[in-house]
Amino acid sequence: MSTIRVTGLRVRHRRTLALDGVDLAFGPGVHGLLGPNGAGKTSLIRVLATVAEPDGGRVEILGEDVADRGPRGRVRRHLGYLPQEFGYYPGFTVREFVAYVAWLKEMPAAGTDAAVERAVARVGLADRIDAKVRTLSGGMVRRVGIAQAIVNDPRVLLLDEPTAGLDPEQRVEFRELLRELGATTAVIVSTHLVEDVASACTEVTLLERGRVAYRGTPAALAALGASTGARGDSPLERGYTAALGAHRAPGEVTR
């Protein structure tokens, strides 16, 4: 059974249609969400995180329709969400920040301390756990964001541009963590870095102007690039441009 099932999803963002009749299903594994800026990646993640309201369609997470308040509350306990941008309280240490989110997620108080330490260790910040968040570098703050997302061992993990601001070594470590999490969790990662998808994702969803342009494994996307001879510096990049081109070609007239 799919962990997430989206049917006919329509989302308006300001005056444009950010998502237009999207049907998707996600099970456990790491799902890469690719697409040009403004393709609807963030809108999709925010709807799945239950913070944005869809204008049409149905969103089922863990078998529950999140349009209703009761189920939405239950689903939220099992969510992990890293927004593209997030702030922090100036006085908080890493430990306090992650523990605060654990408290918001209504985790039982008894297990919180251990869960916080584990989550912080998993993002490689164990030695900075008692440092104030404001003293950390941008990449470290992003890792704190990942720690708060995974502190409750979520069944659905939504990461919006998690690799932004990470240096190459941290990205490699982060992809390892992704693979590990994907064994049991439905992880949805939006990214504009094609390499993230190549090494960490089990499946790729390519969005373009609010519609699904391509779905398949990274290998299939790379093969598509090889067969069409599209532009790009790596097989996957060629696959990306090829899939986008194929999607745009018939739709260009109607827009």
Next chain:
Amino acid sequence: MTRWHASDDLVTRYTDGSLPEPDAWSLEKHLESCGSCAARVSRAVRATAAGAVVADVRTAVLGAAPAAPARAAAPTASPALTSKARLARLLWAAGPAVRGAWPPAVLLVAVGAIALAYGGGFAGARPLLLAIAPVVPVAGVALSYGAHADPLHEIAAATPSGGLRLVLTRTTAVLAVSLPLLTLTGLLLPASGAPGAAAWLLPGLALTLASLALASYVGCRIATAVIGGGWLCAVLAPPLADPGANLTARLAAQVSRCLDGASAQGGWAVAAGLCAALLVVRRPAYDRLEQR
């Protein structure tokens, strides 16, 4: 600390699942505080089929997180740390306003009013305080919730605590700070024809609830600006606009009109009740409040 210990028979029946549920609960409660019994029960459980599963899970978890400190098995935190943790949680619940610049601002209003009355010899200190006080909790609400006030809003909105419950917890904290402090300040000021020091409590509550109810339509920032600004206009504008008699007397008269007497107070009580009812009806809107 504990007076009894689990018998071998009890442990056996607990591990094979034949112990009635209430007895099992009682034993589990005991295990939370008794290390020696907990050790015996976990030894016994390890010998069962469940023990093998737990061992597998443990190996998998430890293998998956090599960097995780092996502190999970250690005894829990000391009582001192627990009370510290409890205080931290109380502050978390209070929200960003009460941890931030808002309490000093409330204190400034209180100290300022007293300084005006006794240092500056200003006779209208109590009417002025009564005019400003109802806006103080409204400002607290403005600084408590929403994308503009809470840097963690987007993260909090995706958690089960997000929404009306978090707003109400934070509002309670705001009221718990401002109501006693400003009422006490009012008591210390000379009356000079103004209503009693507690006269602002119901209006303060009503305006706060009105802000919350309106916020479910337009967001916290606009709602608090409209309600707080509206009140200030209603109470300050007429005396300021009237060129007659002295300002202090006019302010006291206007504050009295708004706050004094059974009909005014009754009106505020009804307003508070209506706003609370509206807030209950509007509860679902809070789940998706202040989105981009």
